[in-house]
Amino acid sequence: MSLAADQPTLYKRIRADIEKCILTGEWPPGHRIPFEHELVARYGCSRMTVNKALSELAQADLIERRRRAGSFVRRPQHQSAVLKIADIRAEITALGRAYGYELIHRRLRAATAADRDRLGVRKAGKVVAISCRHSADKVPFAIEDRLIDLSSVPDAATADFSREPPGSWLLHHVPWTEAEHTISAIVADERTAGALAIPVGAPCLVIDRYTWRSARTITAVRLLYPGDSHRLVARFKGG
Amino acid sequence: MSLAADQPTLYKRIRADIEKCILTGEWPPGHRIPFEHELVARYGCSRMTVNKALSELAQADLIERRRRAGSFVRRPQHQSAVLKIADIRAEITALGRAYGYELIHRRLRAATAADRDRLGVRKAGKVVAISCRHSADKVPFAIEDRLIDLSSVPDAATADFSREPPGSWLLHHVPWTEAEHTISAIVADERTAGALAIPVGAPCLVIDRYTWRSARTITAVRLLYPGDSHRLVARFKGG
DNA sequence: TTGACTTATATGTCTAGACATATAATCGTA
DNA sequence: TACGATTATATGTCTAGACATATAAGTCAA
Secondary structure: OOOOOOOOOOHHHOOOOOOOOHHOOOOOOOOEEOOHHHHHHHOOHHHHHHHHHHHHHHHHHOOOEOOOEEEEEEEOOOOOOEOOOOOOOHHHHOOOOEEEEEEEEEEEEEOOHHHHHOOOOOOOOOOEEEEEEEEEEOOOHHHHHHHHOOOOHHHHHOOOOOOOOHHHHHHHHHHOOEEEHHHEEEEEHHHHHHHHHOOOOOOOEEEEEEEEOOOEEEEEEEEEEEOOOOEEEEEEEEE | OOOOOOOOOOOOOOOOOOHHHOOOOOOOOOOOOOOOOHHHHHHOOOOOHHHHHHHHHHHHHOOOEEOOOOEOOOOOOOOEEEEEEEOHHHHHHOOOOOOEEEEEEEEEOOOOHHHEEEEEEEOOOEEEEEEEEEEEEEEEEEEEEEEEOOOHHHHHHHHOOOOOHHHHHHHHOOOOOEEEEEEEEEEOOOHHHHHHHOOOOOOEEEEEEEEEOOOEEEEEEEEEEEEOOOOEEEEEOOO
16 A cells, blocks of 8 residues: 555646646636646656647647647637537436327428428438427426438338337437537427417427438437426536 | 648548548447557557557547457447537627627626525625627627626726626636536516517527636626527537 | 456556657848 | 748657556356
């Protein structure tokens, strides 16, 4: 047993030391951090060790490295935040509430002009259009309107969406994808109000999500949440 | 002039090759990627070069490295997205529209119980409470209600918020911070409707942002946008 | 079958060098 | 003064090793 506390590796200590100076504001944006050779002298290690620490800080956008000039503290990237968007079933069960799912309708059809527009494709063959409702402890939680491009996900034609929500099914059947979310607010119309069991005119949060994988559109979905009960939480670091 | 295209460095090529296999789905989540020594043999380079490529993929959460077992494709982290939240002035000017700013009121006071609650602190000394309006081409764009903790940002007591929006001022005077955003929807009450020039009952998008720096609360702000005209866009990669 | 011990192995970290390359700074010239 | 060439230097990448360490897998005993 050693008296010394469990020490992180040297490069992690170097990285942490520098990170601390940046995060406390001691080294403001634009500040030049010590040259590699200075850190080598200070920590008594090889340049590769210092380089690894600085490379990771650069990869994390905390510093900018310029040849011949040195490494500089970057100004915070205040325009980005990490928004947690969980799978609805996982979200509800994580809250310890009973998840309920109900398929409202499912239609297989040749893509209409409106479908193509929604999916952002010029031409599409067949699509599946799904409407469903998610509930937590039997209380309506969200309404989902989804379109799946069957030319990208042919298996979706035969999937049983009466038991498994399409979002969960897609997560397990379609690998790595990219997505774009658009968040807005509306007031509930009659149909929405009925489905969510809220008054007409009540505020709703709308998430439009458009998902693709390497230039192939997969699905477009609109999620409607009661605006006063649902919250999206985003956290970020930096400015 | 060389015939060969401008080649990236070897470790970048290795990283890109592996990334491609993951992103195309060729190597699904859980798939074991080749051992370092296999990649060393395949690319004819030293282990450090391969290690650098794999370390970066691990840092980007694309793979998981397990001692003795190997490196594995991680299952996509579908619960997070990058939400772009620009400084309002920057956002409006980026759209090529004329930015307008108007201070509605500014009060310096000892923190009330409600203020402390909003800032999430047990005790606070003085605070500045600010209400202001942002507009684009003279059309109301957003209403801002802000509280600044003067014990964290004493300079805010004397800053001239009649000319510069508090958000921009803070960005330039307070370094690296962390924040949490909560997004919800409401319908406009009378005061909000008047300030945003929209009908009472119209949908509004609400962003509550709470900002701190290393455990010190800095500011809490509520932004109200007309829900049908404003959109938050978030993009993400993975699942 | 289970648990404890041993071993093999893949990754984690590090060294002391090397050469490449972009560019800030200097110097020289028009 | 302005511009172009040169030089110095910090970072970028890479090598061929080394030892550390966590752990999967195999071994053996209870």
